[in-house]
Amino acid sequence: MYTQALNQADPETVATEEPGRLARFQERIDAEERIEPNDWMPAAYRRTLIRQISQHAHSEIVGMLPEGNWITRAPSLRRKAALLAKVQDEGGHGLYLYAAAETLGVTREELVDQLLSGAAKYSSIFNYPTLTWADIGAIGWLVDGAAIMNQIPLCRTSYGPYARAMIRICKEESFHQRQGYEIMLTLCRGTPEQKAMAQDALNRWWWPALMMFGPPDSESQHTAQSMRWKIKRFTNDELRQKFVDATVPQGLHLGLTFPDPDLRFDPETGHWRFGAIDWEEFRRVLAGHGPCNRERLEARRRAHAEGAWVREAALANAAKRRQRAAYAAQRIAAE
């Protein structure tokens, strides 16, 4: 979903690597060759990818929580089946991405530990609460819409396993946005109360959705290296503008208004111009002080702790079966 990890600076500079190898590596990147797990790569490229892919995976996993909140209260069986399938997809996407990160030499246990200890970040958007059913519509439409905008260029990212995971994810993600928009459309064609609920959801999710693209280009110089390595292909502001241009007409079609008095169409450029984003709120949420940060991490920690006995039992059972098979083979050999 989320390229926010690419806005962090890497502690070590590229200059520590052998220049010849670095140049050859950059040549491969420039020739649009994909880098595969056993290929030589600069240590900083590896670290950036581990951070980016694992943060993306954590976002998918934590992203199951705000929506899971509404599965038992979905208004119809059709909505419930769709929401359940969507949340299962998020889980699957998290797993594809963890697997891609592991090809870089980090273990699943380390990655999970980084999430649960709070050392790793996940997308700021999931630290907002889902207060009404309309929030499920707004998340599908806006949050998944923003995610798709972010993820489509990642299908061409330079690291092979990440690109392949993203292709699968993008194929599956389109239904997420459409089911969300359908929920919004149904509410907007319903009673005045239902439409007000949809409007309220848009009011609360609009700005956090714009923040998903990360800080403005003027403040995130670190993206330059990720662009050179073709991990990232568009800047934060480019993607944000694309998202706004695509989404505003969809909202107007619903008969809703956007919570931005400065939003206006610029006929000269063909772009929708939007007002100033509250970056202080973004930093607060990212630093752990959003409305749901503690609740989300507690839920993940509890799920992991409560599942520990299952993992132990499965491993013990596998060990016992291996032992029995070895014993039986020995007896056959002895007879």
Next chain:
Amino acid sequence: MSETPMPLWEVFIRARTGLAHRHVGSVHAADAEMALQAARDTYTRRGEGLSIWVVPAAAITASDPADKDMLFEPTASKPYRHPTFYTVPEEVGHM
């Protein structure tokens, strides 16, 4: 966390009859049976396959990318392994 690492399995799926199994990703599981179930849940939610193989990742031996030239370059100088290397008169027809 001092948990025992869950073994890694590589997953291969046959999309349709007549096609070979193709690598699609990996899963962690305690044994082969659970790996099959996890692979089914993770990689076949939309009718992607008719058959799944799971292989312990540790059982795979891979060639070293550094040996790429040594292993594969020699074939570049052997065009005589391709049919277009040979001339057949047009009047003979398709061969």
